[in-house]
Amino acid sequence: MQDRHFSDEELVAFLDGEEDYAPVDAIREALRTDRALAARLDALKLDMDALADSFELLQAPDLELETMTPAAPRRAWGGLAVAASLALAIGFGAGSWNASKPLEGWVAYVAAYQALYTHATLDHIAQTPEQHATELDRVSSVIGKDFALDQLTAFPEVDYKRAQVLAFEGRPLVQLAFASKTGVPIALCIIRSDDPEMAAGMVETMRLEGLSSAVWSHGDYEYLLIGGTEDGLIKRMGQAFQSMEI
Structure with a gap:
Protein backbone atom coordinates (compact mmCIF):
# COMPACT_ATOMS: atom_id res chain seq x y z
CA MET A 1 0.00 0.00 0.00
CA LYS A 45 6.37 13.91 15.39
CA LEU A 46 7.05 17.40 16.64
CA ASP A 47 7.93 18.68 20.08
CA MET A 48 4.55 19.13 21.79
CA ASP A 49 6.09 21.02 24.72
CA ALA A 50 7.29 23.72 22.34
CA LEU A 51 3.83 23.91 20.80
CA ALA A 52 2.19 24.26 24.19
CA ASP A 53 4.54 27.09 25.19
CA SER A 54 3.92 29.09 22.01
CA PHE A 55 0.19 28.49 22.29
CA GLU A 56 0.11 31.02 25.12
CA LEU A 57 0.77 33.75 22.55
CA LEU A 58 -2.39 32.86 20.70
CA GLN A 59 -4.43 32.86 23.89
CA ALA A 60 -3.60 36.44 24.86
CA PRO A 61 -7.08 38.02 25.02
CA ASP A 62 -6.12 41.54 23.91
CA LEU A 63 -3.72 40.54 21.14
CA GLU A 64 -4.34 42.55 17.98
CA LEU A 65 -3.51 41.47 14.48
CA GLU A 66 -0.83 44.11 13.89
CA THR A 67 1.25 42.74 16.77
CA MET A 68 0.43 39.06 16.48
CA THR A 69 3.50 36.84 16.24
CA PRO A 70 3.56 33.23 15.03
CA ALA A 71 1.89 30.90 17.48
CA ALA A 72 1.32 27.18 17.70
CA PRO A 73 -1.98 26.02 19.20
CA ARG A 74 -2.14 22.80 21.16
CA ARG A 75 -4.62 20.04 20.44
CA ALA A 76 -8.21 21.12 21.13
CA TRP A 77 -10.46 20.05 18.30
CA GLY A 78 -11.19 16.38 17.89
CA GLY A 79 -10.92 15.16 14.30
CA LEU A 80 -8.81 18.17 13.34
CA ALA A 81 -5.95 16.75 15.39
CA VAL A 82 -3.43 17.39 12.63
CA ALA A 83 -3.48 21.10 13.36
CA ALA A 84 -2.38 20.52 16.94
CA SER A 85 0.45 18.19 16.04
CA LEU A 86 2.08 20.46 13.48
CA ALA A 87 3.79 23.82 13.85
CA LEU A 88 1.22 26.50 13.04
CA ALA A 89 1.70 30.18 12.27
CA ILE A 90 -1.15 32.68 12.31
CA GLY A 91 -1.01 36.06 10.61
CA PHE A 92 -2.90 38.53 8.42
CA GLY A 93 -2.13 40.48 5.30
CA ALA A 94 -3.99 43.26 3.57
CA GLY A 95 -7.74 42.92 3.15
CA SER A 96 -11.09 44.31 4.16
CA TRP A 97 -11.01 42.69 7.61
CA ASN A 98 -10.98 45.11 10.55
CA ALA A 99 -7.35 44.87 11.70
CA SER A 100 -8.28 45.68 15.30
CA LYS A 101 -10.70 42.77 15.56
CA PRO A 102 -9.34 39.75 17.47
CA LEU A 103 -8.83 36.64 15.37
CA GLU A 104 -11.81 34.31 15.64
CA GLY A 105 -10.98 31.00 17.31
CA TRP A 106 -12.09 28.47 14.74
CA VAL A 107 -11.06 30.66 11.81
CA ALA A 108 -7.55 30.94 13.24
CA TYR A 109 -7.18 27.20 13.60
CA VAL A 110 -8.52 26.43 10.13
CA ALA A 111 -6.34 29.09 8.51
CA ALA A 112 -3.25 27.64 10.16
CA TYR A 113 -4.31 24.15 9.09
CA GLN A 114 -4.85 25.24 5.48
CA ALA A 115 -1.40 26.84 5.39
CA LEU A 116 0.06 23.34 5.73
CA TYR A 117 -1.55 22.16 2.50
CA THR A 118 0.54 21.75 -0.66
CA HIS A 119 -0.22 20.79 -4.24
CA ALA A 120 0.44 17.18 -3.25
CA THR A 121 -2.26 17.20 -0.57
CA LEU A 122 -5.14 16.77 -2.99
CA ASP A 123 -3.60 15.76 -6.32
CA HIS A 124 -4.11 12.02 -5.73
CA ILE A 125 -7.82 12.37 -4.98
CA ALA A 126 -10.08 11.34 -7.87
CA GLN A 127 -13.64 10.41 -6.99
CA THR A 128 -16.62 9.47 -9.10
CA PRO A 129 -19.86 11.49 -8.88
CA GLU A 130 -21.34 8.56 -6.96
CA GLN A 131 -18.52 8.68 -4.42
CA HIS A 132 -18.94 12.43 -4.07
CA ALA A 133 -22.67 12.02 -3.47
CA THR A 134 -22.14 9.39 -0.78
CA GLU A 135 -19.53 11.57 0.95
CA LEU A 136 -21.75 14.64 0.81
CA ASP A 137 -24.68 12.72 2.29
CA ARG A 138 -22.46 11.70 5.19
CA VAL A 139 -21.19 15.19 6.01
CA SER A 140 -24.66 16.66 5.51
CA SER A 141 -26.10 14.37 8.16
CA VAL A 142 -23.38 15.42 10.61
CA ILE A 143 -23.74 19.18 10.30
CA GLY A 144 -27.46 19.35 9.47
CA LYS A 145 -27.08 21.06 6.10
CA ASP A 146 -27.58 19.63 2.62
CA PHE A 147 -24.93 20.04 -0.07
CA ALA A 148 -25.61 19.65 -3.79
CA LEU A 149 -22.77 18.41 -5.98
CA ASP A 150 -23.74 20.75 -8.82
CA GLN A 151 -23.21 23.73 -6.51
CA LEU A 152 -19.69 22.58 -5.73
CA THR A 153 -18.78 21.93 -9.35
CA ALA A 154 -20.13 25.23 -10.68
CA PHE A 155 -16.75 26.97 -10.87
CA PRO A 156 -14.66 26.47 -14.04
CA GLU A 157 -11.51 27.69 -12.27
CA VAL A 158 -11.43 24.89 -9.69
CA ASP A 159 -12.13 21.17 -9.35
CA TYR A 160 -14.13 19.87 -6.42
CA LYS A 161 -12.13 17.17 -4.61
CA ARG A 162 -13.64 15.89 -1.39
CA ALA A 163 -15.68 16.49 1.77
CA GLN A 164 -14.65 15.58 5.29
CA VAL A 165 -15.86 16.10 8.83
CA LEU A 166 -13.52 17.73 11.33
CA ALA A 167 -14.36 19.35 14.66
CA PHE A 168 -13.66 22.41 16.76
CA GLU A 169 -14.42 22.51 20.49
CA GLY A 170 -16.95 19.73 20.14
CA ARG A 171 -18.74 21.27 17.15
CA PRO A 172 -18.66 19.48 13.77
CA LEU A 173 -16.74 21.42 11.14
CA VAL A 174 -17.18 20.44 7.49
CA GLN A 175 -14.36 20.98 5.02
CA LEU A 176 -15.17 20.96 1.30
CA ALA A 177 -11.89 20.84 -0.61
CA PHE A 178 -11.13 22.15 -4.09
CA ALA A 179 -8.01 22.46 -6.24
CA SER A 180 -7.30 25.10 -8.84
CA LYS A 181 -6.29 24.03 -12.33
CA THR A 182 -2.67 24.41 -11.24
CA GLY A 183 -3.23 22.31 -8.11
CA VAL A 184 -3.56 25.05 -5.49
CA PRO A 185 -5.69 23.71 -2.58
CA ILE A 186 -8.75 25.73 -1.57
CA ALA A 187 -11.16 24.88 1.23
CA LEU A 188 -14.68 25.92 2.12
CA CYS A 189 -15.13 25.33 5.85
CA ILE A 190 -18.51 25.48 7.56
CA ILE A 191 -19.37 25.32 11.25
CA ARG A 192 -22.60 25.78 13.16
CA SER A 193 -22.47 29.03 15.07
CA ASP A 194 -22.39 29.00 18.86
CA ASP A 195 -24.09 32.43 18.87
CA PRO A 196 -27.89 31.96 18.84
CA GLU A 197 -28.38 35.64 17.95
CA MET A 198 -25.85 35.76 15.12
CA ALA A 199 -26.91 38.05 12.30
CA ALA A 200 -26.26 37.29 8.64
CA GLY A 201 -22.95 38.76 7.51
CA MET A 202 -21.68 39.91 4.13
CA VAL A 203 -18.62 38.35 2.54
CA GLU A 204 -15.46 39.93 3.96
CA THR A 205 -12.15 39.32 2.21
CA MET A 206 -8.71 39.26 3.82
CA ARG A 207 -5.40 37.42 3.93
CA LEU A 208 -5.00 34.67 6.53
CA GLU A 209 -1.62 32.96 6.75
CA GLY A 210 -0.80 34.76 3.51
CA LEU A 211 -3.72 32.98 1.81
CA SER A 212 -6.66 34.63 0.07
CA SER A 213 -9.68 34.26 2.34
CA ALA A 214 -13.32 35.21 2.71
CA VAL A 215 -15.62 34.90 5.72
CA TRP A 216 -19.35 35.29 6.09
CA SER A 217 -22.32 33.97 8.03
CA HIS A 218 -25.79 32.85 7.10
CA GLY A 219 -28.56 31.28 9.12
CA ASP A 220 -27.05 29.15 11.86
CA TYR A 221 -23.69 28.74 10.14
CA GLU A 222 -20.36 30.49 9.77
CA TYR A 223 -18.17 30.12 6.69
CA LEU A 224 -14.50 30.44 5.73
CA LEU A 225 -13.22 30.07 2.16
CA ILE A 226 -9.43 30.00 2.01
CA GLY A 227 -6.59 29.05 -0.32
CA GLY A 228 -4.04 30.35 -2.79
CA THR A 229 -3.34 34.01 -3.46
CA GLU A 230 -5.97 34.86 -6.07
CA ASP A 231 -8.05 37.34 -4.07
CA GLY A 232 -10.52 37.90 -6.91
CA LEU A 233 -11.25 34.19 -7.27
CA ILE A 234 -11.86 33.71 -3.57
CA LYS A 235 -14.12 36.76 -3.45
CA ARG A 236 -16.15 35.56 -6.45
CA MET A 237 -16.48 32.05 -5.05
CA GLY A 238 -17.42 33.36 -1.62
CA GLN A 239 -20.12 35.62 -3.02
CA ALA A 240 -21.43 32.79 -5.20
CA PHE A 241 -21.58 30.36 -2.27
CA GLN A 242 -23.38 32.96 -0.18
CA SER A 243 -25.94 33.58 -2.92
CA MET A 244 -26.46 29.81 -3.23
CA GLU A 245 -27.10 29.71 0.53
CA ILE A 246 -24.89 26.65 0.59
Whole structure:
Protein backbone atom coordinates (compact mmCIF):
# COMPACT_ATOMS: atom_id res chain seq x y z
CA MET A 1 0.00 0.00 0.00
CA GLN A 2 1.35 3.46 -0.88
CA ASP A 3 1.43 6.15 1.79
CA ARG A 4 -0.52 8.53 -0.44
CA HIS A 5 -3.62 6.55 0.49
CA PHE A 6 -3.51 8.12 3.96
CA SER A 7 -4.29 11.78 4.57
CA ASP A 8 -2.30 13.92 6.99
CA GLU A 9 -5.35 14.02 9.24
CA GLU A 10 -5.42 10.22 9.43
CA LEU A 11 -1.70 9.95 10.11
CA VAL A 12 -1.73 12.51 12.92
CA ALA A 13 -4.82 10.92 14.42
CA PHE A 14 -2.89 7.64 14.31
CA LEU A 15 0.04 9.27 16.14
CA ASP A 16 -2.34 10.77 18.70
CA GLY A 17 -4.04 7.43 19.32
CA GLU A 18 -7.35 8.70 17.94
CA GLU A 19 -8.59 5.38 16.57
CA ASP A 20 -11.97 6.84 15.63
CA TYR A 21 -10.28 9.10 13.09
CA ALA A 22 -7.59 6.81 11.65
CA PRO A 23 -7.49 3.42 9.87
CA VAL A 24 -5.07 2.11 12.49
CA ASP A 25 -4.77 -1.46 11.25
CA ALA A 26 -4.23 -0.37 7.66
CA ILE A 27 -1.53 2.11 8.63
CA ARG A 28 0.29 -0.46 10.79
CA GLU A 29 0.22 -2.97 7.95
CA ALA A 30 1.51 -0.40 5.45
CA LEU A 31 4.35 0.55 7.78
CA ARG A 32 5.78 -2.95 7.40
CA THR A 33 6.93 -2.23 3.83
CA ASP A 34 6.35 1.45 3.09
CA ARG A 35 9.41 3.51 4.01
CA ALA A 36 7.90 6.70 2.62
CA LEU A 37 4.97 6.34 4.99
CA ALA A 38 7.34 5.84 7.91
CA ALA A 39 9.19 8.99 6.90
CA ARG A 40 5.95 10.96 6.80
CA LEU A 41 5.06 9.79 10.28
CA ASP A 42 8.50 10.74 11.58
CA ALA A 43 8.09 14.22 10.09
CA LEU A 44 4.82 14.68 12.00
CA LYS A 45 6.37 13.91 15.39
CA LEU A 46 7.05 17.40 16.64
CA ASP A 47 7.93 18.68 20.08
CA MET A 48 4.55 19.13 21.79
CA ASP A 49 6.09 21.02 24.72
CA ALA A 50 7.29 23.72 22.34
CA LEU A 51 3.83 23.91 20.80
CA ALA A 52 2.19 24.26 24.19
CA ASP A 53 4.54 27.09 25.19
CA SER A 54 3.92 29.09 22.01
CA PHE A 55 0.19 28.49 22.29
CA GLU A 56 0.11 31.02 25.12
CA LEU A 57 0.77 33.75 22.55
CA LEU A 58 -2.39 32.86 20.70
CA GLN A 59 -4.43 32.86 23.89
CA ALA A 60 -3.60 36.44 24.86
CA PRO A 61 -7.08 38.02 25.02
CA ASP A 62 -6.12 41.54 23.91
CA LEU A 63 -3.72 40.54 21.14
CA GLU A 64 -4.34 42.55 17.98
CA LEU A 65 -3.51 41.47 14.48
CA GLU A 66 -0.83 44.11 13.89
CA THR A 67 1.25 42.74 16.77
CA MET A 68 0.43 39.06 16.48
CA THR A 69 3.50 36.84 16.24
CA PRO A 70 3.56 33.23 15.03
CA ALA A 71 1.89 30.90 17.48
CA ALA A 72 1.32 27.18 17.70
CA PRO A 73 -1.98 26.02 19.20
CA ARG A 74 -2.14 22.80 21.16
CA ARG A 75 -4.62 20.04 20.44
CA ALA A 76 -8.21 21.12 21.13
CA TRP A 77 -10.46 20.05 18.30
CA GLY A 78 -11.19 16.38 17.89
CA GLY A 79 -10.92 15.16 14.30
CA LEU A 80 -8.81 18.17 13.34
CA ALA A 81 -5.95 16.75 15.39
CA VAL A 82 -3.43 17.39 12.63
CA ALA A 83 -3.48 21.10 13.36
CA ALA A 84 -2.38 20.52 16.94
CA SER A 85 0.45 18.19 16.04
CA LEU A 86 2.08 20.46 13.48
CA ALA A 87 3.79 23.82 13.85
CA LEU A 88 1.22 26.50 13.04
CA ALA A 89 1.70 30.18 12.27
CA ILE A 90 -1.15 32.68 12.31
CA GLY A 91 -1.01 36.06 10.61
CA PHE A 92 -2.90 38.53 8.42
CA GLY A 93 -2.13 40.48 5.30
CA ALA A 94 -3.99 43.26 3.57
CA GLY A 95 -7.74 42.92 3.15
CA SER A 96 -11.09 44.31 4.16
CA TRP A 97 -11.01 42.69 7.61
CA ASN A 98 -10.98 45.11 10.55
CA ALA A 99 -7.35 44.87 11.70
CA SER A 100 -8.28 45.68 15.30
CA LYS A 101 -10.70 42.77 15.56
CA PRO A 102 -9.34 39.75 17.47
CA LEU A 103 -8.83 36.64 15.37
CA GLU A 104 -11.81 34.31 15.64
CA GLY A 105 -10.98 31.00 17.31
CA TRP A 106 -12.09 28.47 14.74
CA VAL A 107 -11.06 30.66 11.81
CA ALA A 108 -7.55 30.94 13.24
CA TYR A 109 -7.18 27.20 13.60
CA VAL A 110 -8.52 26.43 10.13
CA ALA A 111 -6.34 29.09 8.51
CA ALA A 112 -3.25 27.64 10.16
CA TYR A 113 -4.31 24.15 9.09
CA GLN A 114 -4.85 25.24 5.48
CA ALA A 115 -1.40 26.84 5.39
CA LEU A 116 0.06 23.34 5.73
CA TYR A 117 -1.55 22.16 2.50
CA THR A 118 0.54 21.75 -0.66
CA HIS A 119 -0.22 20.79 -4.24
CA ALA A 120 0.44 17.18 -3.25
CA THR A 121 -2.26 17.20 -0.57
CA LEU A 122 -5.14 16.77 -2.99
CA ASP A 123 -3.60 15.76 -6.32
CA HIS A 124 -4.11 12.02 -5.73
CA ILE A 125 -7.82 12.37 -4.98
CA ALA A 126 -10.08 11.34 -7.87
CA GLN A 127 -13.64 10.41 -6.99
CA THR A 128 -16.62 9.47 -9.10
CA PRO A 129 -19.86 11.49 -8.88
CA GLU A 130 -21.34 8.56 -6.96
CA GLN A 131 -18.52 8.68 -4.42
CA HIS A 132 -18.94 12.43 -4.07
CA ALA A 133 -22.67 12.02 -3.47
CA THR A 134 -22.14 9.39 -0.78
CA GLU A 135 -19.53 11.57 0.95
CA LEU A 136 -21.75 14.64 0.81
CA ASP A 137 -24.68 12.72 2.29
CA ARG A 138 -22.46 11.70 5.19
CA VAL A 139 -21.19 15.19 6.01
CA SER A 140 -24.66 16.66 5.51
CA SER A 141 -26.10 14.37 8.16
CA VAL A 142 -23.38 15.42 10.61
CA ILE A 143 -23.74 19.18 10.30
CA GLY A 144 -27.46 19.35 9.47
CA LYS A 145 -27.08 21.06 6.10
CA ASP A 146 -27.58 19.63 2.62
CA PHE A 147 -24.93 20.04 -0.07
CA ALA A 148 -25.61 19.65 -3.79
CA LEU A 149 -22.77 18.41 -5.98
CA ASP A 150 -23.74 20.75 -8.82
CA GLN A 151 -23.21 23.73 -6.51
CA LEU A 152 -19.69 22.58 -5.73
CA THR A 153 -18.78 21.93 -9.35
CA ALA A 154 -20.13 25.23 -10.68
CA PHE A 155 -16.75 26.97 -10.87
CA PRO A 156 -14.66 26.47 -14.04
CA GLU A 157 -11.51 27.69 -12.27
CA VAL A 158 -11.43 24.89 -9.69
CA ASP A 159 -12.13 21.17 -9.35
CA TYR A 160 -14.13 19.87 -6.42
CA LYS A 161 -12.13 17.17 -4.61
CA ARG A 162 -13.64 15.89 -1.39
CA ALA A 163 -15.68 16.49 1.77
CA GLN A 164 -14.65 15.58 5.29
CA VAL A 165 -15.86 16.10 8.83
CA LEU A 166 -13.52 17.73 11.33
CA ALA A 167 -14.36 19.35 14.66
CA PHE A 168 -13.66 22.41 16.76
CA GLU A 169 -14.42 22.51 20.49
CA GLY A 170 -16.95 19.73 20.14
CA ARG A 171 -18.74 21.27 17.15
CA PRO A 172 -18.66 19.48 13.77
CA LEU A 173 -16.74 21.42 11.14
CA VAL A 174 -17.18 20.44 7.49
CA GLN A 175 -14.36 20.98 5.02
CA LEU A 176 -15.17 20.96 1.30
CA ALA A 177 -11.89 20.84 -0.61
CA PHE A 178 -11.13 22.15 -4.09
CA ALA A 179 -8.01 22.46 -6.24
CA SER A 180 -7.30 25.10 -8.84
CA LYS A 181 -6.29 24.03 -12.33
CA THR A 182 -2.67 24.41 -11.24
CA GLY A 183 -3.23 22.31 -8.11
CA VAL A 184 -3.56 25.05 -5.49
CA PRO A 185 -5.69 23.71 -2.58
CA ILE A 186 -8.75 25.73 -1.57
CA ALA A 187 -11.16 24.88 1.23
CA LEU A 188 -14.68 25.92 2.12
CA CYS A 189 -15.13 25.33 5.85
CA ILE A 190 -18.51 25.48 7.56
CA ILE A 191 -19.37 25.32 11.25
CA ARG A 192 -22.60 25.78 13.16
CA SER A 193 -22.47 29.03 15.07
CA ASP A 194 -22.39 29.00 18.86
CA ASP A 195 -24.09 32.43 18.87
CA PRO A 196 -27.89 31.96 18.84
CA GLU A 197 -28.38 35.64 17.95
CA MET A 198 -25.85 35.76 15.12
CA ALA A 199 -26.91 38.05 12.30
CA ALA A 200 -26.26 37.29 8.64
CA GLY A 201 -22.95 38.76 7.51
CA MET A 202 -21.68 39.91 4.13
CA VAL A 203 -18.62 38.35 2.54
CA GLU A 204 -15.46 39.93 3.96
CA THR A 205 -12.15 39.32 2.21
CA MET A 206 -8.71 39.26 3.82
CA ARG A 207 -5.40 37.42 3.93
CA LEU A 208 -5.00 34.67 6.53
CA GLU A 209 -1.62 32.96 6.75
CA GLY A 210 -0.80 34.76 3.51
CA LEU A 211 -3.72 32.98 1.81
CA SER A 212 -6.66 34.63 0.07
CA SER A 213 -9.68 34.26 2.34
CA ALA A 214 -13.32 35.21 2.71
CA VAL A 215 -15.62 34.90 5.72
CA TRP A 216 -19.35 35.29 6.09
CA SER A 217 -22.32 33.97 8.03
CA HIS A 218 -25.79 32.85 7.10
CA GLY A 219 -28.56 31.28 9.12
CA ASP A 220 -27.05 29.15 11.86
CA TYR A 221 -23.69 28.74 10.14
CA GLU A 222 -20.36 30.49 9.77
CA TYR A 223 -18.17 30.12 6.69
CA LEU A 224 -14.50 30.44 5.73
CA LEU A 225 -13.22 30.07 2.16
CA ILE A 226 -9.43 30.00 2.01
CA GLY A 227 -6.59 29.05 -0.32
CA GLY A 228 -4.04 30.35 -2.79
CA THR A 229 -3.34 34.01 -3.46
CA GLU A 230 -5.97 34.86 -6.07
CA ASP A 231 -8.05 37.34 -4.07
CA GLY A 232 -10.52 37.90 -6.91
CA LEU A 233 -11.25 34.19 -7.27
CA ILE A 234 -11.86 33.71 -3.57
CA LYS A 235 -14.12 36.76 -3.45
CA ARG A 236 -16.15 35.56 -6.45
CA MET A 237 -16.48 32.05 -5.05
CA GLY A 238 -17.42 33.36 -1.62
CA GLN A 239 -20.12 35.62 -3.02
CA ALA A 240 -21.43 32.79 -5.20
CA PHE A 241 -21.58 30.36 -2.27
CA GLN A 242 -23.38 32.96 -0.18
CA SER A 243 -25.94 33.58 -2.92
CA MET A 244 -26.46 29.81 -3.23
CA GLU A 245 -27.10 29.71 0.53
CA ILE A 246 -24.89 26.65 0.59
